[in-house]
Amino acid sequence: MFPVLHLVMLAVVLGVSFITIYLMVQERDLLKMIVLSAAQSTFYAIALYILLVPDVVLAYIAVAVGIYTALLMFAVKKTERFEEA
Amino acid sequence: MRRSKSFLAICLITAISIVLILAFLLNISGLTTYGVNELTGLAKLFVLNIPDPTKPWSSHAFEIVTAILWDQRGLDTYFETSVLFLAIVASVALLSYYGRRHVHEGTGDGYTTMIVKVVTKLVVPIIAVVSASIAIHGHLTPGGGFQGGSVFVVAPVLMLLAYGSRFLSSRGFNELRLLAIRALSVTLIFVVGLLPVLYLLTHGTAYLFQNTYKPDSAFTYPYLIPTPIGMILTAGSIMIYNILEFFAVAAGFTLAILLLTREFERGDKK
Amino acid sequence: MTLLDIVLIVIGEIMIGIGALADLIAAIGINRFPNFYLRLHAATIGTIWGAFLPLIGAAFVAAGCECLGEYRWFMAGGALITAFIILILGPAGSHALARGTHRSGIVPVEPKVVDHLEEDESMPTSQEKQEIGEEGGESQ
Numbered sequence: 112m113f114p115v116l117h118l119v120m121l122a123v124v125l126g127v128s129f130i131t132i133y134l135m136v137q138e139r140d141l142l143k144m145i146v147l148s149a150a151q152s153t154f155y156a157i158a159l160y161i162l163l164v165p166d167v168v169l170a171y172i173a174v175a176v177g178i179y180t181a182l183l184m185f186a187v188k189k190t191e192r193f194e195e196a
Numbered sequence: 197m198r199r200s201k202s203f204l205a206i207c208l209i210t211a212i213s214i215v216l217i218l219a220f221l222l223n224i225s226g227l228t229t230y231g232v233n234e235l236t237g238l239a240k241l242f243v244l245n246i247p248d249p250t251k252p253w254s255s256h257a258f259e260i261v262t263a264i265l266w267d268q269r270g271l272d273t274y275f276e277t278s279v280l281f282l283a284i285v286a287s288v289a290l291l292s293y294y295g296r297r298h299v300h301e302g303t304g305d306g307y308t309t310m311i312v313k314v315v316t317k318l319v320v321p322i323i324a325v326v327s328a329s330i331a332i333h334g335h336l337t338p339g340g341g342f343q344g345g346s347v348f349v350v351a352p353v354l355m356l357l358a359y360g361s362r363f364l365s366s367r368g369f370n371e372l373r374l375l376a377i378r379a380l381s382v383t384l385i386f387v388v389g390l391l392p393v394l395y396l397l398t399h400g401t402a403y404l405f406q407n408t409y410k411p412d413s414a415f416t417y418p419y420l421i422p423t424p425i426g427m428i429l430t431a432g433s434i435m436i437y438n439i440l441e442f443f444a445v446a447a448g449f450t451l452a453i454l455l456l457t458r459e460f461e462r463g464d465k466k
Numbered sequence: 467m468t469l470l471d472i473v474l475i476v477i478g479e480i481m482i483g484i485g486a487l488a489d490l491i492a493a494i495g496i497n498r499f500p501n502f503y504l505r506l507h508a509a510t511i512g513t514i515w516g517a518f519l520p521l522i523g524a525a526f527v528a529a530g531c532e533c534l535g536e537y538r539w540f541m542a543g544g545a546l547i548t549a550f551i552i553l554i555l556g557p558a559g560s561h562a563l564a565r566g567t568h569r570s571g572i573v574p575v576e577p578k579v580v581d582h583l584e585e586d587e588s589m590p591t592s593q594e595k596q597e598i599g600e601e602g603g604e605s606q
Contacts, residue, residue, distance in 0.1 A: 118220070126212040133207060165338035166261045169330060173346040178449060181353050185456045309565060315558035322551065 121161050128154035139194045145183045149176050242268075252411045256419040257335040257431035265340065266437045270405030273437075274385060277444060281382050284448040288375065291455040308358050316358040323351040331442035335431035341441025348442070349449040356457045364454060374451040381444035388436055407432040467532055474530030481523025488515035502573040506560055513556035521549035 131151040138144045152175035159168045235243055245251045246263045257263040265273050330337075331344025355364055392402035395415045402415040409416040417432035430436075488511055495508030525545035528538045567573050568583055575581050 122212075122216050126216075129211045129214075130208055133211065166259075166340065166343065169339050169343035170346050173343070173350055177350045177353060178346065178453070181453060182456065185460050188460055309561070311558055312562050315554055318554055319551070 117161055121158055124154050124158045124161070128158070141187045141192055141194060142184075145180055145187065148183070149180045152176050152179075254408065255431060255434065256408055256429065257434050259335050259337060259340075261338070262334045262340040262438070263431070263434060266434045267405075267407040267432075270389060270407075270437070274389060274405070277382055277385060277441060280448060281378065281444070284375075284378060284452055287452050288371065288455065291459055312358050316354050320351045320354060323354075324348060327351075327446070328442070331438050332435070334438040335434045336429070341438040342445050344438070344442045345445025346449065348446040349453065352450045353453055356453060361454060361457045361461060369450065369454065371451060371455065374447045374454070377447040378444055378451065381440045381447070385437060385440045385444070388433055388440070407434060471530040471532060474526045478523040478526030478528075478530065481526065482520045485516050485520030485523065488512065488519070492516055500577060501575070502567060503564060503575065506564055510556060510560045513552065513560070518549050518552050518556070521545045521552065525549070 128151045131147050131154065135144050135147040135151065138147065152171070156168050156172040156175070159171060242260055242264060245253045246255045246260050246267075247258050248254055249256055255263040255267045257267070327344045327348035329344075330339035330347055331341050334340035334344065352364065352369070389405040392406040392415050393404055396402040399415075401413040403410070403413065406413065406415055407417060408419055417430075417436075419430055419432040421428045421430055492508050492512030492515075495511065496505050499505045499508055522545070525542040528534060528541035528545060531538055534541065565583075568575075575584070
């Protein structure tokens with residue numbers, strides 16, 4: 112058996128998350144960075160689901176998209192919004 | 197700082213082609229488990245022994261990941277839970293305001309509309325029920341205590357964003373109570389793990405964090421409980437651990453988020 | 467396979483087709499619209515017509531497919547519940563997003579014909595007046 116479809120889906124998802132990471136590193140606005148980080152976590156969760164680890168997906172998507180994003184938002188609110196050049 | 201569009205396009209194409217090449221190399225070399233129909237090594241041991249009730253080392257649980265977490269390496273998971281507990285205690289020590297008056301405890305009501313509040317009220321019970329089912333069915337379906345607890349925390353986050361921290365505090369979610377639930381759950385996990393050792397002192401061989409009977413030890417938690425509606429599979433102590441861990445994680449994360457939101461609502465006034 | 471099953475499957479497939487078309491339209495709209503709020507409108511088309519409707523269609527297809535056995539009812543129920551949750555969450559999320567963006571003033575409303583929300587916010591409501599009074603009292 113050669114499930115090419117799974118591999119192609121995995122490649123697309125990881126490629127999009129790679130692009131998101133590139134945009135995230137280049138971004139100066141920290142709030143936009145947080146939103147991009149949440150998007151990247153979503154793609155990673157899909158990739159983990161394709162790799163057949165639903166246990167990790169359940170913890171990962173709640174922590175990375177919900178709690179982690181909220182914590183970073185609070186941190187940005189308390190400090191600077193724009194990264195200095 | 198704006199790069200040219202062609203540069204971005206080249207970057208994207210390179211990224212996609214790198215990922216594609218890596219994926220197909222992995223598949224051709226056979227490093228991924230795709231196409232491999234035989235179990236090897238440790239996986240064979242776990243998959244063949246844990247769900248099978250006739251084997252002597254069985255955990256009587258169908259979900260192998262949770263069974264390994266709480267049975268085969270239960271002590272390890274207990275210390276993970278206590279590390280998280282220490283982190284929560286540290287954040288409480290940094291952020292808590294005991295002994296000080298809450299001057300700006302957050303009015304909260306000012307920045308959301310009726311639509312958001314009503315939808316939050318509809319969604320929060322759904323999240324709570326789903327998280328409880330993830331935790332309680334942790335030994336049957338993918339999930340477990342930590343997963344259920346961290347899914348549950350999304351509900352308080354939504355409530356805090358929609359209603360403000362004063363609403364949750366007035367509904368009984370205060371710091372002291374959450375910390376008490378957290379500490380009680382962690383302690384009870386350790387007590388449940390310690391019970392086999394008490395058995396060891398009086399009767400015979402038993403192991404720390406032991407779940408069901410082993411070939412050289414008769415100690416066992418009840419793993420099949422008869423009820424009027426049929427047999428209930430609890431997988432020994434795994435279900436107890438899952439429920440306690442659910443309360444521990446949910447209370448701990450809720451406490452951290454609650455304190456941070458209160459700090460957030462105080463604004464920049466020093 | 468009875469006639470009812472075939473009808474269910476065809477209706478479901480038509481719904482999924484409409485969803486794909488709506489997603490394409492939403493993507494074009496997100497790329498072409500000039501304004502944040504208009505782009506949000508296009509994205510909401512992608513949520514309701516492009517996610518809610520195909521999920522209902524998937525529920526129909528699952529209910530009509532005998533090859534799935536008893537499990538088709540589980541799949542249909544799961545799809546219906548997911549569709550319901552998307553139906554209540556999508557509009558509320560885009561509403562909160564639009565309101566938050568407008569209040570923080572990050573994005574200028576441009577091109578603009580009329581902006582009633584701005585006119586409403588320029589005059590404080592009675593509740594806000596009360597809050598301002600309270601805060602002023604506390605700081606002294």
